[in-house]
Amino acid sequence: MNTYIALLRGINVSGKKKIKMADLRGHLAELNFNNLQTYIQSGNIVFESELTDIRELEQAIHKKILEKYGFEVPVLIVKPDYLKTVLDKNPYKTHETKQLYYTFLAETPAPELVEKLKTYNYSPEETQLVERHIYFYSPLSYGRSKMNNNFFEKKLKVAATTRNWRTLNKLLEMIG
Numbered sequence: 001m002n003t004y005i006a007l008l009r010g011i012n013v014s015g016k017k018k019i020k021m022a023d024l025r026g027h028l029a030e031l032n033f034n035n036l037q038t039y040i041q042s043g044n045i046v047f048e049s050e051l052t053d054i055r056e057l058e059q060a061i062h063k064k065i066l067e068k069y070g071f072e073v074p075v076l077i078v079k080p081d082y083l084k085t086v087l088d089k090n091p092y093k094t095h096e097t098k099q100l101y102y103t104f105l106a107e108t109p110a111p112e113l114v115e116k117l118k119t120y121n122y123s124p125e126e127t128q129l130v131e132r133h134i135y136f137y138s139p140l141s142y143g144r145s146k147m148n149n150n151f152f153e154k155k156l157k158v159a160a161t162t163r164n165w166r167t168l169n170k171l172l173e174m175i176g
Contacts, residue, residue: 001034001048005083005171006061007104008043009074009149009161017071019043027068031060037174043073044167046174054079074159076104080175087168091128092137100165101142103134103149109156117155122146136162 011017021038024045028036033047051057058075065073078086092100109117114129125147126137134152138145142164149162 003048004077006045007076007161011043012041027064090135095137097165101136103152103160103162105132106159109158113156
């Protein structure tokens with residue numbers, strides 16, 4: 001069995017796209033996923049599957065949510081080793097952890113968009129894009145930051161989802 005972490009984008013926010021985690025675990029069990037665990041209501045799922053193709057897993061979860069709830073939810077899946085590496089290599093890890101965020105991209109953005117992203121300066125916010133994730137430090141509250149998930153999606157033209165330091169560490173803890 002392979003262990004995965006699914007990150008859902010934009011559920012249970014401001015009363016929209018409501019999904020109860022207990023119900024979601026039941027629906028995903030229909031996909032023959034095992035050891036399903038969820039963390040908080042924002043769509044963080046740890047599970048095991050015999051499948052090895054991450055894109056296939058993302059599509060299966062996306063399809064199941066659409067079938068059961070009637071709305072689209074972007075799904076990004078990461079492996080535990082990748083998540084641990086992302087956390088360990090954070091260039092801002094000496095900063096206050098409450099202000100560290102990680103944005104995961106559905107695909108690698110076009111090089112010219114990556115270069116354009118580097119021209120934006122919303123100091124004291126700091127970002128660094130590495131492959132398919134963005135390290136983001138915001139001394140402001142995330143809700144007041146300029147460089148939020150919507151900003152990254154718009155500028156890089158890729159689907160994305162963001163989690164804070166605490167959530168990602170909790171997901172790794174759940175795996176053991």
